[in-house]
Amino acid sequence: MRVLTLAEQTKIKLLTKNQVSISLIEPTETGLKKSIMDATGSVRSFLKDNNIHDYDIQGQGPENKVQIDAIIYQDFQVIQSTASLYRPQTKKGDPRIWFSGLTKIANPNDLIALVFYSGSFHIFNLTQLNVEALLNSNLVNPLKELISEISGKANEIAFELLAMLRKVASSGPIPSMVAADTSVGRTLETALGIDINSSKQPDYKGIELKSFRSSRTNRKNLFAQVPEWSLSKFKSSAEILHAFGYHREEDFKLYCTVSAITRNSQGLALRLDSDIKQLVENSNNPEIGDFVVWTLNTLHNRLLEKHKETFWVEATSTYIDGLEHFQYSIVEHTKKPITSQFDILVDQGIITLDHLIKRNSTGKVVEKGPIFKIKPKGLDLLFPPSEKYNLI
Template sequence: MTTTRTIKRLKQDASDLKKEKNVALNQALNLVAEKYGYESWQSLTKNATDGKVTITTSEAQEKTLNQQNKELLAEYGIDFSVLIITATGIKKSIMDAVGSLRHFLVEEGFHNYEDQKQGESYKVLKPCQLITSEKILNKKVSLYRPVTKKGDPRIWVYGLSSHVRADDELTFFIVDDLLYVLNLNSVDISDYKDLLFELKQSLDETAIELRDKLIEIAKQPLKSIMKGDTAIGMTIEHALGLTANSSKKPDYKGIELKSGRITKSKTRSNLFAQVPAWDKSVLKSSREIVDSYGYPDKDNGDQRLYCTVNVSNFNNQGLRLVVDLENDKVYEEHEIDGLIVVWEGQKLRERLLEKHHETFWISANVNIINGLEFYSLNGFTHTKNPMEHQLLPLIKQGVITLDHLIKRKNETGRTSEKGPFFKIKPQDLEMLFPEPVFYSLVKD
């Protein structure tokens, strides 16, 4: 069977193949081209039009595409129903609305065949969107019950015949009372990431607005407005027109922004900062912690405690975390002194929900030009509604860790702590947030 793919998608396939087979990129590109009936990548690209090329797929590849489409729809949180079209259906321009589809249409408030009378005069026509390999077409869907055949429910999408073949599986999904129709066997829905994102956020204009602003500022590298660990976040917020403040509330109209550099070590991202419950702890302040377990700064003599603490083992300062799920508490323990501070699980969950009801986790590549940092935005992961009761179990599993950043000035004795920060690696976000969605800001 022939269908179309975008050059962008095929390049990504080649990139994945390069990693899988440990081959050079040009070799991977040629392997992808050969897979789809071309002699070489150069031959494939010569046949491309408007960034797309016609390819030949085998039956096995079609099944893979079918499954990939279903998985992607599920990833974006889009519920759907499926229907297999027959040769007779294509010829007569009719499809039986099977029970699962009828139930789906009722639950979505789109159409109820039980309330519909038989006959042509009671046919219902509604607008719909037919997603094809080339573009999305504005069509109409017909829903009716014929006088014959006991009034068995029927459905048909106008103009569908030229985009299907017998035994293709169609999927139907509804957003804002508009029906979308997709041939799972021939159309790669990943070519329509913009559409998927907007469908997922159809009721969230703020997320669309922020996404569009990031697309705009990602067109050119951003020159850093300052130095230090927070430079990338401050620079992106400045580019978005946001004013720096110390509020614990989310940054952009209720959406939290977390920005990080892309590194080989996959730097952890801050979830939130939260001090212990001092009134229930052995040590009563950050100063007592740094005085007990800190170390002198070799440059100025300040007392510091900059370290990561996890459940796995005691760190160089003799500190580790202990999670008590039975009593809903997280402790910090010293290998000699025992338990020194405690966090209440309820307070930690409240901070998570307060900070990350909705978040854009922005990633960027860093380039140094004439000694100055420039940030090229790579993309962002969008999360909503964290599974707060997974927080303590993830700390116990070592997925979420804690960082101290405490400093006591030698001259004044003034103590400050930026955290303690509870952190997580970007690749582990899906363990805390349902269906995180990645949106690329890198355009070919």
């Protein structure tokens, strides 16, 4: 696909702001004449990730063609269309896609936006259509109605959770459930009636909930992710603990932060290797060297999975009769992290890694991480502009 113009980039940013997920396809002159387009890798991923269509399991030939309703958008009217997804008998059955009526709105090398909503494709010419003018228009138009419906549907759950948080906050300071750093989150989830578990999935109907004390400048948890053991010298957390752990009271543990900009007291540091798309943890012990690896693709996917949409809830901590209480006060609502920024922030030491490994008196090794954390100033760099809401 060709490089996007500044105008096309602006239109995509506007759609993203309205929580509209799109894929792009660029018809060629030959493709428009023959009514055929290659389903590129990005298009195939879009279809598969959104459970629309999977070319990998589609058979070749016209008998296996899949057709889906589609609507093509112009300024103030639409064209009813049909999407055809198929793999021809010829060659290797390279995936193909076509939308009937597309030649009415597309020139060669225009970029066509594909949206999927409510069981249908919604298609418009990103290059030619004045998206901003249509969305800001006082006149009713099909594109504005579509975007408003998608955006409103996406916001329903967020407003539902926001109302629940305001109800909790209105009851005043809530006594902490446990005496621990994690109590601010556990207390809130209990007050909301959310089950506390170790699932990697977001906490509430697709929204991740992260709480923190306002008086602290602590790093915020992004996600936990074990290394790719098959690519690593060490094959378990127990090996990491054995090499770098230390005794504390009854436990043998390794509780430490690892950064890409400095080595910690255990001699550990992170190194980003962009050429092979890996994050490597290294020891300054020459007999050990590089000992665990994460692929950047895995870390990006975990970030997107965990933080597609997140409520960062700030709480004021006070002590009443010797017991910590939390007054939840502010929510910062972030969406769709920029994965390329993740790599930069790791390299700059703004995103770091915490090991939380210990072997207790029974000999059992327990691993609560590794947890990737971000410094407070990094949120604005990792996520697009966010919304903030007062709870009280």
